[in-house]
Amino acid sequence: MTWSHTIETFVPATIAEMCKRDGVCLIKGFFDAEEVQRIQDGLIETEQQFGALKPDPLSCPALNWLVAHPRIRETAEALLGQGLVYYTNGSINYEPEIGPLTQSPYTALHTDAAGRPDVLGGYPDRDGETPFPAYRFAIYMQDYTNGSGGVRVAPGSHLWTTDFDTSAADEFSAVRIPPASKPDAKAEEFIHIIATQPGDLVIWNIALVHGAGAKRLQNDPSRCLHPREEAALTQDNPSQFLPPPGPRNAIFFDYGAISEAVDLYIKFCTQTQVSRRLAPYAVACSDDPSVQNLLGETCLRQDGLLVSLCVQIEDLKTSGVDADALKSVYERLHKIAKQHQEFSTHHSLFDPAKFHALDAANWKQATGYVQQMVIHRLKMNQPDT
Numbered sequence: 001m002t003w004s005h006t007i008e009t010f011v012p013a014t015i016a017e018m019c020k021r022d023g024v025c026l027i028k029g030f031f032d033a034e035e036v037q038r039i040q041d042g043l044i045e046t047e048q049q050f051g052a053l054k055p056d057p058l059s060c061p062a063l064n065w066l067v068a069h070p071r072i073r074e075t076a077e078a079l080l081g082q083g084l085v086y087y088t089n090g091s092i093n094y095e096p097e098i099g100p101l102t103q104s105p106y107t108a109l110h111t112d113a114a115g116r117p118d119v120l121g122g123y124p125d126r127d128g129e130t131p132f133p134a135y136r137f138a139i140y141m142q143d144y145t146n147g148s149g150g151v152r153v154a155p156g157s158h159l160w161t162t163d164f165d166t167s168a169a170d171e172f173s174a175v176r177i178p179p180a181s182k183p184d185a186k187a188e189e190f191i192h193i194i195a196t197q198p199g200d201l202v203i204w205n206i207a208l209v210h211g212a213g214a215k216r217l218q219n220d221p222s223r224c225l226h227p228r229e230e231a232a233l234t235q236d237n238p239s240q241f242l243p244p245p246g247p248r249n250a251i252f253f254d255y256g257a258i259s260e261a262v263d264l265y266i267k268f269c270t271q272t273q274v275s276r277r278l279a280p281y282a283v284a285c286s287d288d289p290s291v292q293n294l295l296g297e298t299c300l301r302q303d304g305l306l307v308s309l310c311v312q313i314e315d316l317k318t319s320g321v322d323a324d325a326l327k328s329v330y331e332r333l334h335k336i337a338k339q340h341q342e343f344s345t346h347h348s349l350f351d352p353a354k355f356h357a358l359d360a361a362n363w364k365q366a367t368g369y370v371q372q373m374v375i376h377r378l379k380m381n382q383p384d385t
């Protein structure tokens with residue numbers, strides 16, 4: 001039976017309607033056979049180039065065409081309007097053989113939308129009608145129709161308000177399912193495993209409740225278990241689940257609308273818990289003009305790279321300086337600081353008016369100001385480091 005959130009024919013308005021209403025859709029056969037091969041080759045090339053440090057797909061020469069794919073751009077505009085922002089928060093999950101990525105995915109049910117004017121790590125307010133203005137585009141290159149490892153989603157949860165209850169305090173559910181309004185319902189009534197195949201595209205609102213790596217039971221493969229129950233059954237008898245069809249290889253990237261909500265989300269992603277993200281940010285090349293050209297009119301936020309360059313300068317200053325290396329990082333930071341724009345004044349990395357005033361007189365001083373402000377902000381948001 002076809003999953004009710006499936007789209008068989010590419011019509012951007014239909015995709016947008018379904019994604020806004022349900023928070024998710026599976027588009028069958030979005031990529032043709034040639035493109036599927038190009039993605040597969042691109043993943044291998046990206047692995048060879050970056051190893052484990054895979055940056056956002058925009059910075060991967062073999063995969064950045066996906067971000068600029070005309071049908072993806074058309075879909076993003078149908079979802080979000082013409083004022084798009086790309087904020088380099090994507091990731092690539094690839095391993096040539098089954099290993100930790102395949103065996104230990106992040107199964108916990110979660111929602112990614114975060115960032116509030118008062119608390120950067122807080123959940124944004126929900127009004128029950130307006131979807132968060134950002135969507136994740138996900139490409140899974142294994143066939144998850146009859147194997148374990150697909151994504152598990154709760155359609156409609158992107159709009160939950162009273163049901164969006166984060167009171168559950170166990171490691172498998174940051175979000176409580178069944179939701180608070182239906183305490184006696186079965187968790188399984190709310191969650192589904194998406195049966196992706198190579199060539200498909202999945203889009204979900206970043207406020208949607210979801211989790212990675214869902215396992216399918218051998219004797220009831222269409223059932224979607226709550227991750228807590230799945231973990232307990234795995235401990236009892238792992239062989240009751242179907243094996244993964246192969247190593248995990250998936251690509252994720254986001255488009256958002258230029259808005260305060262997305263500004264706060266970008267700041268949440270790049271100013272909190274940065275230590276685990278700094279390595280991919282450090283190899284990003286979204287400041288390369290040929291890469292930037294791919295995005296056309298779309299606003300590019302490079303907060304991640306900007307933060308990473310500031311940390312690199314800090315490290316170079318404390319580790320006995322190679323003057324040439326330091327100068328080249330400062331030059332790069334200066335270029336990005338000039339392009340940097342924010343869509344709200346909350347949690348700003350630096351004061352643009354002050355930067356531009358300083359820059360008119362002395363670029364080094366202006367860049368030094370940016371670097372100090374960014375380091376200060378990171379310390380405020382990571383009090384333990």
Ligand SMILES: O=C(O)CCC(=O)C(=O)O
Pocket residue numbers: 105106112136150151210211212213250252
């Ligand atoms: O890895 C997956 O299948 C889901 C990805 C995910 O959980 C996320 O992007 O937040």
